[in-house]
Amino acid sequence: MNTNLQRLFTIAQKPVRRIIGLMSGTSLDGLDVALCAVSGSGMDTRVTVEHFETVPYPARVKDEIRKVFAKETISFQQLCLLNPWLGILHARWISNCLRKWSILPGEVDLIASHGQTVYHSPKRLHNRSGFLNATLQIGDGDHIAVNTRIITLSDFRQKHIAAGGEGAPLALYGDYCLFSKRGENRIMLNMGGIANFTLLPGDLDPECVFVTDTGPGNTLLDAFAREFFDVEYDKDAVFAKQGTMNESLLAALKDEPFLKATFPRTTGPELFNKAYVKMAQERSKTTDLSPYDIMATLTHFSAETITEALQWVVRKEKDYAIYASGGGAHNPLLTSLIREKLPRLQWHTTDELGIAGDAKEAVLFAILANEAICGEGINFGKPGMPAITMGKLSFPA
Numbered sequence: 001m002n003t004n005l006q007r008l009f010t011i012a013q014k015p016v017r018r019i020i021g022l023m024s025g026t027s028l029d030g031l032d033v034a035l036c037a038v039s040g041s042g043m044d045t046r047v048t049v050e051h052f053e054t055v056p057y058p059a060r061v062k063d064e065i066r067k068v069f070a071k072e073t074i075s076f077q078q079l080c081l082l083n084p085w086l087g088i089l090h091a092r093w094i095s096n097c098l099r100k101w102s103i104l105p106g107e108v109d110l111i112a113s114h115g116q117t118v119y120h121s122p123k124r125l126h127n128r129s130g131f132l133n134a135t136l137q138i139g140d141g142d143h144i145a146v147n148t149r150i151i152t153l154s155d156f157r158q159k160h161i162a163a164g165g166e167g168a169p170l171a172l173y174g175d176y177c178l179f180s181k182r183g184e185n186r187i188m189l190n191m192g193g194i195a196n197f198t199l200l201p202g203d204l205d206p207e208c209v210f211v212t213d214t215g216p217g218n219t220l221l222d223a224f225a226r227e228f229f230d231v232e233y234d235k236d237a238v239f240a241k242q243g244t245m246n247e248s249l250l251a252a253l254k255d256e257p258f259l260k261a262t263f264p265r266t267t268g269p270e271l272f273n274k275a276y277v278k279m280a281q282e283r284s285k286t287t288d289l290s291p292y293d294i295m296a297t298l299t300h301f302s303a304e305t306i307t308e309a310l311q312w313v314v315r316k317e318k319d320y321a322i323y324a325s326g327g328g329a330h331n332p333l334l335t336s337l338i339r340e341k342l343p344r345l346q347w348h349t350t351d352e353l354g355i356a357g358d359a360k361e362a363v364l365f366a367i368l369a370n371e372a373i374c375g376e377g378i379n380f381g382k383p384g385m386p387a388i389t390m391g392k393l394s395f396p397a
């Protein structure tokens, strides 16, 4: 037998597996590296985050990714070169983290690599006849496995699409396993570049679990913080707080078929980008707004689209606790707007559940890898949320 398979078999039988979850999201802020100790599977999964670090993407890495990121027309050579380059860089950063944490590669069982999404194209967005849902993540897993000497699972989203989903959000699988609590209706709200949430019913009925993207989280704020103020993001909403929300621009921003389409739905910066905002400004005759007013209006846009999606699932007669995560949870204006609009929801952060909000998505990919090795496929009984295990295997040798 191939010794890699023997090793995998042993890993699957261990009481506790050490899995590194990796996430590099649509914000392009860096690579989240979460070293997790995982036991059990499915609803019996338990996780302890032993170490977590965000390795910031150097400017050169951001620039190279931006040459293809969410763009309809790109250099094929650039895409081809980026795929191994990013895999090798991710491997190097993992090795650096392990050295810093005094952990040997042989002490880690698996790596779960999300990769870098460069294009997300569900059918509702491309609308091209004969083509189905599609998404593309790069930073190849073979390069990670060979360079770290750790078995790697990667490219989780393709199987979800193959089984009838849009390839996202995958958060529900880990959210359901880790955070479901009998007696509490929970909403796990992640505000990254794009915002999404999972509804976890207090009766644990898998058929009532619900997950969707809502629209922009920070992606438009980041794009315009770069354009107007030459900074990577609007830290603590200092710019947005100096502006006034413009009703006409907000209405134009919200006038988009995606925001009226049935839930669940997924999206990305392919739709919500600078051109989208500039077109809304033209339509609403607000091209002369100050940068501060635009930042304020974009923050309201994210808050309203998040709130309206949440209002669609919450029932008046029920209580809900909301657990926020992702970089947007640090944005005081965004969070206060959401809280004002949903005063009945009890507001928490995932930190209160033992998982730091910045680490959550990386941890969720570690859980997906754990499910791929030990799980049986969680059945939500719904189209678009297939009962599958995900991730492709790369062996170090």
Ligand SMILES: Nc1ncnc2c1ncn2[C@@H]1O[C@H](COP(=O)(O)OP(=O)(O)OP(=O)(O)O)[C@@H](O)[C@H]1O
Pocket (backbone or CB within 6 Å): 023, 024, 025, 026, 027, 028, 029, 190, 191, 192, 193, 194, 195, 218, 221, 222, 232, 233, 234, 235, 236, 237, 325, 326, 327, 328, 330, 331, 332, 361
């Ligand atoms: N103090 C802060 N104030 C305002 N915004 C913040 C703050 N800290 C982080 N952010 C926002 O969070 C973003 C990073 O969020 P996160 O890492 O969750 O996104 P991501 O994982 O890349 O996105 P996605 O989940 O869509 O893939 C930053 O780009 C910034 O916009």
Ligand SMILES: CC(=O)N[C@H]1[C@@H]2OC[C@@H](O2)[C@@H](O)[C@@H]1O[C@H](C)C(=O)O
Pocket (backbone or CB within 6 Å): 025, 026, 117, 120, 135, 167, 168, 169, 170, 171, 172, 192, 193, 194, 195, 196, 213, 266, 267, 268, 361
């Ligand atoms: C295609 C893609 O990378 N989508 C991301 C993105 O970032 C947030 C939102 O859009 C979510 O749908 C998804 O990531 C999380 C981890 C998910 O799949 O649950």
